Amino acid sequence: MSGYRVHRNSQRINAQAPCQFRFDGKQLKGFAGDTLASALIANGTRLIGRSFKYGRPRGIVGHGSEEPNALIQLETGGYTVPDLKATQVELYDGLNATTTTGFPSLHFDLKGLAGTFSRFMPPGFYYKTFMGPIKAWPLYEKIIRKAAGYGRAPVDPDPEFYDHLHHHVDVLVVGGGACGLWAATLAGRAGLKTLLVDEQNEAGGWMLSDTSAQIDGKPALKWVSERLAELNSLSNVTVLTRTTAFAHHEQNLVQALELVQDHLPLAARDSHTPRERLHKIRAHHVVLASGSIERPLVYGNNDRPGVMTAAAAQTYLNRYGVAVGRKVLLMTHNDAAYDAARDLAQAGSRVTLIDTRLRGAADWRQHEAKSAGVALMLGYGIAEVHGKTSVSGARLVQLDPFTNTVRARGPRLSADSVLSSGGLTSTVHLFCHNNGRPYWNENSQSFVVPDEGRQGISCAGSITGRWELSAALAQTHAAVSAMLLGFGRSTNGECPVSDERELAPTRRLFRVPDGLPEGHGAKAFVDYQNDVAAADIHLAVRENYRSIEHVKRYTALGFGTDQGKLSNVNGFAIAAEALGKPIAEVGTTTYRPAYTPVTFGALAGSHVGDTFDPRRYTAMQSAHVKRGALFETVGQWMRPWYFPKGKETMHQAVDRECLATRNSVGVMDASTLGKIDVKGPDAREFLNRIYSNAWSKLDPGKCRYGLMLDENGMVMDDGVTACLADDHFHMTTTTGGAARVLNWLERWHQTEWPELKVRFTSTTDHWSTTAVVGPKSRAVLQKLCSDIDLSADAFKFMDWREGTVAGVPAKVFRISFSGELAYEINVDACYGHYIWEQVMQAGEEFGITPYGTETMHVLRAEKGFIIVGQDTDGSMTPIDLAMGWAVGMKKPFSFLGKRSLSRSDTVRKDRKQLVGLYTEDPKVVLAEGAQILSTSDDAPPANMQGHVTSSYHSAFLGRSIAMAVLKGGSQREGDTVYVWAHGKKYPAKVVSSVFVDQEGVRQHA
Amino acid sequence: MFQIHCPHCGATREEEEFSYAGEAYIARPANPEEASDAEWGDYLFMRKNTRGWFWEQWQHTAGCRKVIAVKRHTGSYEIAGSWTLAEGKEHYLKESEA
């Protein structure tokens, strides 16, 4: 037992609102306004985790996002969250948390035993061992992985949801401390659209912890509430609490995470409100008032439970009404920590203040402390903390006043808590996410940002190294006034004043010496979470990991979930000492987002589940669903795959659909094909350039199949284009290629041939396309259409006609992707469903059969028609596809890709070329993607000749068919090859890829 | 994430409205048939890939669908300006002369 409740007038907890909560199964009590950490301390809980490498017992060290140790698992089941910092979890009634470390238990930890061998586990020890025997590494790794890691990943789906909110503001103020509030006030008064975000559950920042602070002659907290009242009264100002700005990007885009409901009991959470909200804020100007964080000093066993920063203890006392201990040692090298000593003493703790400075703080502060009952020891330092799972005392040393060495041994003091203050570290992260660099300020002993900030960013308050409130406010006032000038606005308000107080210089000290060579004494931790001790940094440097990035990576310094908020500066300082360089020269490591961890769900926002990516449907969707279609994803489109009847397998369904179509009539939804209206005097010329084949002689009323190549000569898209008028064409593209092709046309037109008078308008969504396919398709259409002469001679294959189908204006294309007599009826998509149903009705007497993509694939494969993306893979030219007929080599203009077709590699005779395959066993349907060998020798590395691109059972032919690409295939018809998949070989004969109706009689019927 | 000014819409819009369209002002050989394989290969594949100020194309796909010229620093990501392809070309040519 150590921590306990005391009453403080400044406390922000609500003593009238007790909260029951559970920690590792133990029922405990806290109050509304507590954090889990403050409540745990109040309940005397000390041991809260085991360290990651040595399994050393650990307790709470900080009071906010800087906390390295108190990583807990919050709640269970769907609501569980791993690795939350107890110092940031707001307490609510019924909260249930567990520790994340310690195996088998927190109090008896095996790693703890391993820890006794810690001297043999220096940084990078795993790089130096576990190397043999080679087979053993997986075993070692298993152990290492088990040992590492904190919380447990959730396994249940997330019951809550998240969203994004975009802001466009004049000024974003990051940080709601005194300086941030003043910046927002001035911006707000100037009429600027202002947004202030603060990490905590209420604004005020350090003012919430510092009871003695005064602004404009009144208690700081009173001034804070006045500011908040004013800001709330301004319609142009928004204040968001529980909102952490965690990343800064180009042109002042700031991402901030708001914890909307995390502070509420699970039962009290509103299912209509997001758990967390990601704010994406575009600001003309950003004011960084993100403040600073106190860092501890580095000394022996400074990780024992009960060791804390002075600021944390002061905060727990004044803000939460929790005294961290009855007998407290506080070591400092600066004046500020005297406040903590004073407050703790006033609250009844026995405080010994160990000031590493021989002369101590400014007189008034020493006097204030003494009169509060604080015992002062000047010129001393703590060499080593005593106690294992809880602090029991410490051994002091007398310090040399000038050099950081030990002058003499010091007394042993008993204590239940040890605090230290190593000065403040400015929170410069956001300034540095996007090119900014902090600089070392010797005065403030911190990496700080320049007063003037940089383009679009002002820096206000202690982020600039102004530790004293008065100086911080003055700097803020100046910086914000300058910003307002930039907006052409004036400053409305006098700079708030806080009394200037005399200060004694701080002692330049990071690692408190213990009189022994580094590494010989007790471990002195720099980074608690990653178990990095001062000696480890020295070792890294000794092994020539001298770049600060190397030091960081070799020791893992600052790699934890606290992002080194407590440890980095101490680490850099100790590295500098080891390197014999000034800190400024050593510099910092790179600051990366996120400032504090961000929930994946919040990043994803509403782009999950059914809105992860659009599902695009055609107008006939409900008709397909009604007929039991299964769907295939093609691009973003949902296309009917096949229409099983009863218990049919896909194979059975597809056989039925194929036969019905070849023998009578089938119907398919072709609406997903891309459609582009191409019009202008130069439309023809443009088509000539963009397609590989010729378009000069295509008359109105006619259609033509076109191949599109990229400049590299490879097939990128294909489709049928109809000539509507001499200067007007209706282009179709593949389903997946629609958007790509439209941009392709636009880019070539705008960048290369702006002189061509032609325009492209997407009509993909306007037209619904119903393909009526099969010998009976004419008969079906005749029942629906009277104003088009459908007779074979009047309406030929590859013609199109305008008319009325089932009373609806339609464009009918007589084109075929199946080799059958076929018509594609294009109507205004609002009529799409109607036309589909009309066709079904009209076809009933012929047993009309709806079919999906699978049957479409079989029918077109029987004809040897390619599918771009399936039979091609970006490495196939038209020649490779035996489609030389679609290449107009004589066209005057060198169409896209033409030149590439004559390069040495593209004219090679032994390129992979499209062929057909007949397996010797007609029942064998080859795997699409099976590889082809010339001989039956498949010993690796085997000589692969090509692969199967399309393969089906053809019910119409009563055997299997396959399309493949084969080296030199065009010359190999009749050869026998061996098709290989998963160790099985199937002999097959190379044949023409046109399996059905080579003469094309059927489609011309 | 960038904000890019579209000279056609006369407005500054977020990157999500645009799609990147690569290096600007790559000239297609006037007579491809006369270009050597090397010349053709250069046009097809070789790129400046400048570290520094760079002329590139963005297409305002969610807006006016126009391709525009943007001068951007590929190191600092600073954007000097954006122009219609025609306007941009003048600036571009002036710079390449200089």
Added chain:
Amino acid sequence: MANRYSFWSLFKHGLKHHESWQPAWRSPQPRSRYDVIIIGGGGHGLATAYYLAKNHGVKNVAVLEKGYLGGGNTARNTTIVRSNYLWDESAHLYEHALKLWEGLSQDLNFNVMFSQRGVMNLGHTLQDMRDIERRVNANVLNGIDGVILSPKEIQDIVPLMDISNSTRYPVMGASYQPRGGVARHDAVAWGFARGASEQGVDLIEQCEVTGMIIENGRIKGVHTTQGDIFADRVGCVAAGSTSTLAKMAGVRLPLESHPLQAFVSESMKPCLDTVVMSNAVHGYVSQSDKGELVIGAGIDSYLGYGQRGSPHVIEHTAAAIIELFPSFSRVRLNRQWGGIVDVAPDACPIIGKSPIKGLYFNCGWGTGGFKATPGSGHVFAHTIANDAPHPLNAAFALDRFNTGHLIDEHGAAGVAH
């Protein structure tokens, strides 16, 4: 080795408070002349130097690094190692690398923590599955391990994955390479650095090349921020910065440097025992030995040397991960970063000679460089030592962009490496 690593050495040094460890590598002043200069002190460059010394007896070598060793993409990638590439040329190259990986820790006497936990490439559409079938068959016929998994089999290996049909892009299957896995990225650079240094290679950090000394079509040396350094053979292995170097030599390359972003979650107990990659939903994820989910995002579309990209790319990747692993919704991102990847038009590297005699390039690895590190260094060392390509990198010469003989790995690569 002067300073051999082992349990025993740890024990000995432990007793001596670790005060007598030798530097992992020397940091000498640059000399004015070397036989070979390697520009770029990342994994590939250090490996090249290591194999030059070890396999070709070329020990008078300098590696010039403008920053710190292994500070480029070596330090910024998602450490995936696999060799299940589609085309013979790349499959053989990456398999060569994978074989070297399998003995690397022992060879370097430096544990690079190569963890063969398997790599899974998910298929979400029928075409994905055709491509997977094609690739796996090709892999096996090339002597590379690979199998196709059904959703059920995937679930057995990755229990937390949602294989239901209700997702936007249901998982239809996957290719799986058991020998694939991950490695400790920094250790790879340090291990090669230590090995190279041990054999006499000079590793020069904070030494930026500012110009090339070329006389009548021959490389003579380089200007650097630490003065001129001469050598008759210079190998450029500078990833994203390659184009800048090429410009100095007046060489045009088919490269574009893009930001590639990645992020890690907070550290958790083991919950994912293999590497999962999905091109269709644009995400790939593994769990580090430290317990962090290591997640790779897509390439930003634009050119960029800023080592950072646009946030919506990260947001999309987070959504993709949740699409695959709904329960990760409440897991938190801890740190994000970006690298600069130099991408070639066919998503394959360029390894070989240049128009300048004695000047060699090893670049264009795009998103796939890390996995190739030892193989890349091995064949590049051979290329430099013999002024002729190793059979394994002959096909990756620069002239393929004139002949048109591209090795189009886009299908097999996507973004997900």
Added chain:
Amino acid sequence: MPNFQPYLQSPLVNFNLPAQTVPAEASQKVRANELPLMGYIVLRGELADTAVAQAITKATGLAVPTACRFSSGDAGVLIWQSPDECLLVTARNYVPALLAACTEAFAGLFAQAVDNSGGLTTVYLSGVEHVTLLRHLGVYDFESVTPGDVASTVLGKAGALVCRVDGDGVFLVIRRSFADYLWLLITKAATPYRFAVAKLPAAGKSPFLRLVDAGSPAKRPVAA
């Protein structure tokens, strides 16, 4: 020929909005509903070319809008899309006449009118939080969209035209094949705002809503 009874279906037919439609109330902080099927005509031509501009006005009776604005009149709403493209939103039964009028007016000009009536639909989004909702969905600065403005931008992963007539709400012109996705996205994002599929307000001066009434075949198209 049998006597056909053609029917039309909206892209959102599968949500059966009419059945969900309730009266508008203040408590519904976000309301949305689909307008009945409209006519949509894409007008292509250099708007800066006075001949083209005059032809457009002649055919539609509408002034050619400036960049990112729309004009309106009896024939409907003319939305600027690009220097050579406008979208005319009109009553469905006006379409044939307007197409004819355009073809006539564009004779001899490099300009065209493309019917896209099947490809688009319009959703009216209103309620005190309708701007907040847009801010949930898209990166555009929707607070800056004033009456007469149109924002052609992305909502989630789909494009949309956002037109503001007055302070009460905006009209979203969206593509048929993305309508399903966008509706899901809107309803999802509106969860915190007591979302309702609310009855459309009376036409009043709204050029969009007036077209709804004009939609009945009885009315004759207004064209030059």
